[in-house]
Amino acid sequence: MIKVSIVGATGYTGEQIIKILLRHKDAKIVSLTAKLDNEVYIDDEFPELKNLIHQKCYPFEKEKAISGADLIFLALPHTLSMKFSGYFLDKGLKVIDLSADYRLKDAEVYSRWYDCRHTDLGNIEKAVYGLPELYENEIKKADFVANPGCYPTSAILGLAPVLKEGLNSGSEIIIDSKTGIMGAGRKASLAFHFPECEGSVKAYRIGAHQHTPEMEQELSKIAGKNIKVLFTPHLIPMSRGILSTIYLTLKKEVSLGKIVELYSDFYKGKPFVRVYPQGKLPQTKDIRSNNFCDIGFAYDKATGKLVIISTVDNLLKGAAGQAVQNMNIMFGLEQTEGLI
Numbered sequence: 001m002i003k004v005s006i007v008g009a010t011g012y013t014g015e016q017i018i019k020i021l022l023r024h025k026d027a028k029i030v031s032l033t034a035k036l037d038n039e040v041y042i043d044d045e046f047p048e049l050k051n052l053i054h055q056k057c058y059p060f061e062k063e064k065a066i067s068g069a070d071l072i073f074l075a076l077p078h079t080l081s082m083k084f085s086g087y088f089l090d091k092g093l094k095v096i097d098l099s100a101d102y103r104l105k106d107a108e109v110y111s112r113w114y115d116c117r118h119t120d121l122g123n124i125e126k127a128v129y130g131l132p133e134l135y136e137n138e139i140k141k142a143d144f145v146a147n148p149g150c151y152p153t154s155a156i157l158g159l160a161p162v163l164k165e166g167l168n169s170g171s172e173i174i175i176d177s178k179t180g181i182m183g184a185g186r187k188a189s190l191a192f193h194f195p196e197c198e199g200s201v202k203a204y205r206i207g208a209h210q211h212t213p214e215m216e217q218e219l220s221k222i223a224g225k226n227i228k229v230l231f232t233p234h235l236i237p238m239s240r241g242i243l244s245t246i247y248l249t250l251k252k253e254v255s256l257g258k259i260v261e262l263y264s265d266f267y268k269g270k271p272f273v274r275v276y277p278q279g280k281l282p283q284t285k286d287i288r289s290n291n292f293c294d295i296g297f298a299y300d301k302a303t304g305k306l307v308i309i310s311t312v313d314n315l316l317k318g319a320a321g322q323a324v325q326n327m328n329i330m331f332g333l334e335q336t337e338g339l340i
């Protein structure tokens, strides 16, 4: 039985990890902690957990968070994990960080996009980028996993096969994504109040969103050349789900049948990627509350552009589900345990 600690258990992704672990046959929650002024029962914090778990969540202290755990999930706002990861690793725990602190391999790039200096340079290299469909072998051997961002998960899975095959012309890709409001976390803030979001769609941080360098880092690695993305995120009035519409120019016309074949081969044996047949496009309602990434395609003859639609639940394949998938791989379990 894997003994698991969750830091940030009162947040949206923390709650999802708890829900998954409650149906996981090889994992047991030994510690729940959060910022909190006073301890709370987690099922008082999240009434949907009533009768499922009646465990206390404590104000965070490093020692309290260990509690004999084998693995710790850090579901914290960015800049906090870099303060604690080294401590937990030194104590012999495996660590899965859901924040952005260890995803970028260049600390200078991190500083520029996250507007703060990285304080744990020694562990950046150690952290494996936790996208199981690409790095399963590395994750198997890892003690430390940097769980990917939600938008990057949809974009990278949507693009990996076509970039690996070298079918794209040039190095610029347009990624236009829509997200639900839970992507911003549980803490109240004016921009995400119901009346601010209801009945409205808005673009934000065009070309300046902090997930841009994460996408560029990983897509460049796959393509074997420098890739630039123009990333435009949109906030839409739904609670969860991400849909990314990706535009790229192909070197030559390739039939959609061939594209579907390429993706189906690439993701063969990967239980959480569903490739859609020609003529069918994915939508967020089909990935809501599950760990799948659904991918579909269209081709625009007039512009020679392939349009890829890739959709994930930001809280699951984009965060907590992927984190548990990584845990399963790190402990030699079936990837799907607790998730299907």
Ligand SMILES: NC(=O)c1ccc[n+]([C@@H]2O[C@H](COP(=O)([O-])OP(=O)(O)OC[C@H]3O[C@@H](n4cnc5c(N)ncnc54)[C@H](OP(=O)(O)O)[C@@H]3O)[C@@H](O)[C@H]2O)c1
Residues within 6 Å of the ligand: 007, 008, 009, 010, 011, 012, 013, 014, 033, 034, 035, 036, 037, 060, 075, 076, 077, 078, 080, 098, 099, 100, 148, 149, 150, 182, 183, 184, 185, 186, 187, 314, 315, 318, 319
């Ligand atoms: N939401 C998503 O869709 C999503 C997707 C992918 C990745 N992520 C990443 O996952 C991480 C967690 O996101 P979230 O949406 O779950 O955030 P959230 O709902 O805002 O929850 C944050 C959690 O961190 C705790 N916390 C804050 N400061 C702390 C401190 N100093 N010490 C201990 N605990 C502290 C909070 O405790 P209190 O409740 O006591 O304040 C809360 O439990 C973030 O880095 C986020 O970028 C989120």
